[in-house]
Amino acid sequence: xxxxxxxxxxxxxxxxxxxxxxxxxxxxxxxxxxxxxxxxxxxxxxxxxxxxxxxxxxxxxxxxxxxxxxxxxxxxxxxxxxxxxxxxxxxxxxxxxxxxxxxxxxxxxxx
Amino acid sequence: xxxxxxxxxxxxxxxxxxxxxxxxxxxxxxxxxxxxxxxxxxxxxxxxxxxxxxxxxxxxxxxxxxxxxxxxxxxxxxxxxxxxxxxxxxxxxxxxxxxxxxxxxxxxxxxxxxxx
Numbered sequence: 403x404x405x406x407x408x409x410x411x412x413x414x415x416x417x418x419x420x421x422x423x424x425x426x427x428x429x430x431x432x433x434x435x436x437x438x439x440x441x442x443x444x445x446x447x448x449x450x451x452x453x454x455x456x457x458x459x460x461x462x463x464x465x466x467x468x469x470x471x472x473x474x475x476x477x478x479x480x481x482x483x484x485x486x487x488x489x490x491x492x493x494x495x496x497x498x499x500x501x502x503x504x505x506x507x508x509x510x511x512x513x
Numbered sequence: 514x515x516x517x518x519x520x521x522x523x524x525x526x527x528x529x530x531x532x533x534x535x536x537x538x539x540x541x542x543x544x545x546x547x548x549x550x551x552x553x554x555x556x557x558x559x560x561x562x563x564x565x566x567x568x569x570x571x572x573x574x575x576x577x578x579x580x581x582x583x584x585x586x587x588x589x590x591x592x593x594x595x596x597x598x599x600x601x602x603x604x605x606x607x608x609x610x611x612x613x614x615x616x617x618x619x620x621x622x623x624x625x626x627x628x629x
Binding site for chain 1: 517546548554555556557558561569572604606615617618619620621622623
């Protein structure tokens with residue numbers, strides 16, 4: 403699986419958009435970008451994934467650069483409940499294989 | 514409940530003792546994973562079960578660690594002769610296997626293991 407690089411921590415004001423970057427310069431053609439988050443004392447939770455097109459669901463949007471070497475997870479209107487560690491993971495799509503988690507970005511939403 | 518459940522939620526044991534951790538996956542999920550998370554760190558993959566296939570044990574850190582799964586239901590992770598470095602939160606996840614779309618992993622709340 404390709405390696406990802408994320409900032410260690412970020413703050414965002416409540417109600418504003420939170421933009422979490424991820425670098426994955428060694429991503430290969432068959433690898434997707436996945437985002438999970440882990441709220442304190444809970445197991446990780448799936449957020450979104452994508453290959454090359456931008457994706458949006460009820461939780462977030464995922465913007466992937468044209469060269470696919472980086473991406474941004476956007477929480478459009480952050481709330482205090484979005485405070486969590488956010489993990490960007492790159493891996494091949496198919497199958498039910500292990501996820502390789504880095505240390506992620508600790509996002510703190512400020513009231 | 515409909516989610517992944519794990520027991521116990523907390524376990525304190527003495528060094529050298531054996532411990533057994535349990536995971537109940539979501540009904541109908543054929544894939545089951547165990548991960549370990551040390552304090553302040555990301556998750557480390559331990560083992561993966563998929564249906565009747567041989568499990569992927571590539572993440573088990575030593576032969577003191579083993580896991581079993583009964584059919585497509587309960588799984589137990591056993592740690593023999595526990596060491597202090599085994600202290601961590603042990604997380605179980607399950608996912609549905611079907612088609613060629615991505616099947617997200619659903620995680621349980623974890624078991625916090627403390628080895629004294």
